[in-house]
Amino acid sequence: MKAFNEMGFSPQTFTRPGQCDRHGEFVGTGGSLSGREDRVRWFGCPTCSKAERLTEAAEALAKDEAARQGRIEARLNACGIPMAFRGRTFDNFIVESADMQHAVDTAREFALNFWSKHAKEGSFLVLGGVTGTGKSHLALAVAQQVMQRGTAMYMDAMDLIRRVRGTWRRDSDKSEEEVLNLLGSISLLVIDEVGVQRGTDDEQMILFDVVNRRYRDNMPTILLTNLDGKAFIEFMGPRVMSRLSERAQYVSFKWDDWRRRDPAAAA
Numbered sequence: 001m002k003a004f005n006e007m008g009f010s011p012q013t014f015t016r017p018g019q020c021d022r023h024g025e026f027v028g029t030g031g032s033l034s035g036r037e038d039r040v041r042w043f044g045c046p047t048c049s050k051a052e053r054l055t056e057a058a059e060a061l062a063k064d065e066a067a068r069q070g071r072i073e074a075r076l077n078a079c080g081i082p083m084a085f086r087g088r089t090f091d092n093f094i095v096e097s098a099d100m101q102h103a104v105d106t107a108r109e110f111a112l113n114f115w116s117k118h119a120k121e122g123s124f125l126v127l128g129g130v131t132g133t134g135k136s137h138l139a140l141a142v143a144q145q146v147m148q149r150g151t152a153m154y155m156d157a158m159d160l161i162r163r164v165r166g167t168w169r170r171d172s173d174k175s176e177e178e179v180l181n182l183l184g185s186i187s188l189l190v191i192d193e194v195g196v197q198r199g200t201d202d203e204q205m206i207l208f209d210v211v212n213r214r215y216r217d218n219m220p221t222i223l224l225t226n227l228d229g230k231a232f233i234e235f236m237g238p239r240v241m242s243r244l245s246e247r248a249q250y251v252s253f254k255w256d257d258w259r260r261r262d263p264a265a266a267a
Helices: 046-076 098-112 114-121 135-146 157-166 176-185 201-216 229-247
Strands: 012-020 024-032 124-129 152-156 188-194 221-225 248-253
Touching (some): 098 114, 098 135, 098 248, 114 135, 135 152, 135 188, 135 221, 152 157, 157 201, 201 221, 229 248
Antiparallel strands (some): 012 024
């Protein structure tokens, strides 16, 4: 086999000044397999090239995460974000008081710093208040931002319990451990209507298992409840509360039910 230089190739790298409409002057680089200056392939603005590579990498990551989201949803037979809620954003949350602004600011901070802080620390966010005050709205606004880079799942507590209980049937195609592992692997899990349940021993055990796994593995979680602070503490029990007290932020939704004024305004 002939050596590379015996085949007429003598690769060389060249540089020249360039001008980018976006980034101004730059030193461009190019290469020629033959070493001839009239055969140089120039690569253009390095800043633009880097931005393109970052964009391509981000798009590939988002595609991979979307595929992973789909696989998780298929295995759990559940949709990450209900279709009726996919229009919920921070910008269309109606703010009429300082307490509402605090709730929006807290949720927005959770979303903005999700990957740099909360995903590393395994933060919990508890949103408490009566039905129709916008708890789901803000939680789903966070979840939809997380889904741009990772996975998110919204489930009410009874649905979560039913899915775990369903694995106890002899004909189940999934084991309890598999479902618990899936729930533990989601980048952000939103559990709604915590406290609506009867509070039986097995319901408490399932909720504890899910919360404990996510706490143990530093996986961020949002809990939504209609219970006030004292009732929520009593329902969750001392084992769960000891974990939440270390890592959770509680936001009280103290205002009236929006649905009484505008059925389309809140969820």
